[in-house]
Amino acid sequence: MNAFKERWEIQNNWQLFFPFLGIVGLVYSAYAIARKILSAFINNSDNNLLYYILLAVGIGVFFFIMLRFFLWCFKKLENKWVTNYRWEIITIFIVFALTGTSSLRIARPFLEWFGFTRTLFADGFFGGFFYWIVRIIIILPLYQILLIIFGTLLGQFKFFWEFEKKMLKRMKIIK
Structure with a gap:
């Protein structure tokens, strides 16, 4: 041990x-x-x-x-990642896993709340394509919020705050 x-x-x-x-x-x-x-x-x-x-x-x-x-x-x-200890890398991986899974699970109820269901857009290629475009648009901000929440809960706020700023700069949302 x-x-x-x-x-x-x-x-x-x-x-x-x-x-x-x-x-x-x-x-x-x-x-x-x-x-x-x-x-x-x-x-x-x-x-x-x-x-x-x-x-x-x-x-x-x-x-x-x-x-x-x-x-x-x-x-x-x-x-590449700036951490104080190696075990923090495990924590970061856990945060990414929780965030990805949660954002996918939460996206469907959000879509249904707005009236978007798979059956509504099941007609042909464009219906399914539109459904997934809307789903991705909903998942992106949800993912960013959940990443900060889970990162904070598991003690990695500083890492994920810097990660978020870097990601938003690359997406040209902030300067």
């Missing part, structure tokens, strides 16, 4: 929450991906043992692949 704490520059035990939350998120993501792929090939209506064995193998494979990918991302981003 001391080697883990040293590697991620963890000084206090409460900081272990972020790597733990990251691992739980990876396990859940691996489970969701494996279940979705497996259910396309095997029907689990009769609770067969083969399904659960393949699901466990799929979870292990996807967990390993995603873990390797994120560790690779940490190496690439640790010099």
Whole structure:
């Protein structure tokens, strides 16, 4: 455990929450991906043992692949992102995951509140195209707001405030 704490520059035990939350998120993501792929090939209506064995193998494979990918991302981003400790990079990844998921989940009720539904625009290519354009227009400001909220809640306000300013400058919204 001391080697883990040293590697991620963890000084206090409460900081272990972020790597733990990251691992739980990876396990859940691996489970969701494996279940979705497996259910396309095997029907689990009769609770067969083969399904659960393949699901466990799929979870292990996807967990390993995603873990390797994120560790690779940490190496690439640790010099680019200005943080005090390495464990803060995990927190930043968690904020991005929560923000992306939440903005997608919240966008649909917003669209329905304004009267935009998929069935309303389901007629042909242009209907679906218009629906997604409106959805993206709603998601963009929602994402920016949620990024600051989740960043603040997880103690990374300064990082995400600077990130927001940089993003808005690139989008030429502010100078």
